[in-house]
Amino acid sequence: MGIRTSKQVEVDDFLEVFGEENKRRHVSRADFKIIRQISNQTGNSKLFQVESLKDQQQYFMKQLSKFEIYDQREIERVHRELSICSLLMNTKYVVNLHYAFQDLNYLYLIHDYKNGPNLTQLLKNMKVNRVQIEEAHAQFIFSYLLLGLEYLHKNNIVVLGLRPENILFDDEGYPCISGFQHAIIENQRNNNRQYDFIQSQEDDDIINDDLITPYLAPEVLLKQKPSYEADFYSLGMILYEIITGERAFYNNLNGATLKKEEERQELIKFILQQKTQILKAELREELDPTSADLVNKLILKKPENRTGFYGIEDIKKHGWLKNFPWQKIQDRFIKKYSLKKQNSALAQKTTNQNVSDLLSQQNQDIINTIQFQEKFERFYYSSDDPNDFYYKSRIEHEKIIKK
Template sequence: MGLVCFKEGPQAEISVDPTEKIDQVEDNEEVISQLPSKNEEGEKISLSHFIMLRNLGKGTYGKVKLVQHTVTQKLYAMKVLIKKSVRTLKQKRHVQTERNVLEMTNHNFITKLHYAFQTQTKLYLIMDFVPGGELFYHLKLQGRMNEKKTKFYAAEILIGLDYLHKQNIIYRDLKPENILLDSEGHIKLCDFGLSKICSGSDMFARTCCGTIEYIAPEIVIGQVYSKSCDWWTYGALLYDMLTGKPPFYKLTKKQIFEYATQKDIEIPEYLSEEAKDLLKKLLNKTPHERLGGQRDAQEIYEHPFFKDVDFQKIERKEIAPPVEMQNERPFKFFDQNLIRKCSVNDTPVNDFGKFQDYSNFTYNGDKLSSEYGQLLISH
């Protein structure tokens, strides 16, 4: 088994056996471009281009703030990462992976990266502001979703996962906390720190990581695994949406290992036959026999649960979401303790920390559409 990184619940992380060797197959080479890190006016993108308005969230390495661009007046979510909090090579790799995945992707159901820049002590990611909050919040309010509502969001999430897989990205951390809802109620996948960017013939992974309630059996028992692990996690997410709790809810690691190797997950009888069949086939312990294990997302598109779904219209966002967002008060779906905090200023950090060199971190995705996907150098 390689590097082990489990998450238990929101923002919690457990590192297991730090003496174990890190798998070299997961070490993505850093590539530096020769493009200048400037905007259309010839200025370097920096903190001075944004006005901080509100706190939105807090994570392991920093905070998320609502900001406004001083020229365009557009609203963005600014993720602030404190370099000294990124203490290990593993943590630095997570930060760099998230930034690279955001820069690689461009899709309706994926959070978009607009800018990335850094100071001596902090890293800044300027992304879409997604005002509907986390799907986790909406599930907590409702307890569980009916099948009609679940089907809509399952379809959008499926399209987003399919897109990531076509970019040769294994997500590895699909869960309600990592699914945001936009101003109309459509989904945006976010938080790609645990993702694996595959390349060439390397389409497999060994690192044991993910959120413990949703993690695939092959990852738990330390096998080499593929994109199929995301379809187990997708099944666990649908189970959560349809029943009100994930399959491994409040189980110990020993119990989860037993379910991964011996026991079957019980599927409630009150679900429709199509829903029960979908969950059973997604939550198959054998990766190549799992729905999606042979032809990836296409197998799931064809399942009877989605027989009345027009995926093309869903992808074009032509079907109205089942959650009404228009009349909700601003910031209702965020942590009110953070929202109400008076200070939103960027607090100075005196200690530079261990890792200061993120030489390919800077990015300006709004400069020119023809330059989308390019890395910008920062000194």
């Protein structure tokens, strides 16, 4: 064996630390076999369907490149996502987090696997096949998502990033909420650091591109302190799309995340200035006009004017949901809707070896430093480990909620 350089010694030391930490927590990247890569991921993350080699259960594995998120605000956002996901334990309304761990180059989040489509895919497939959603199905999706928001809000969590692509259906057709990278803890919203995610590093007046979607509440763009009614606005915009079959403001957006500056500026202008309403005359004949009324009251520009501002019960009591069987859907006894499985064109096959990005030696040298790796020191989580830092945080959070 040749003489190791100081740099090689440092890298070997890192790998030993990661190995010991993952071993202590009984989970690591080696415990999961990749089945396929979900191709519609952008930015610094990739999403995989994986199988645990320990229990043969399937999961989603979100892989984040440490180098790509080497920015203080991005790192804080990743830690906040882990912190918030760790507060949600074994609930049927969200895509639960089971593990978080890391190696030298990547962070990993292991979530529930849902084998149905996401809402974007469902609506797109219906549009391609010229099929219009039944009103009862629209009520089913909306109502279960509303119960999900009720659960999250009772835990003081504001999602902010609620959008169709982050709504995944399970094998029984029930929608589950995912995507908590922009979420905040409502009782901490007076802390300015909670709002760093709104701004980019380059310019404090610029909103991050991946947060700007047609479903974003105007008060977030105005950098006001958002609360639960921001999620009701997003849900209203989602219902708008479910009912009309078109995305609000303009229907030629390519995906939920905007990258082109001109489209971005146009969308911001529409969100802040354009009055968006569904006219009863525009509704399909078979739809109850009260559905349009609910949408219109949820997507008002001023949060204090929205239905739900004084409590989620105001939404439940709206005329469109009159006599809705809330207990049955909460107990999952309501009619289940069969959904087509995800189109194979939306996913691509991959292998265990095809998950790493090639980094230049210069970039790898940056990663192989103590200063770099220390920023990810607490990125570990196990949902069943009582000694875990985030496990303990969840217990403390539950005590606060019960008071």
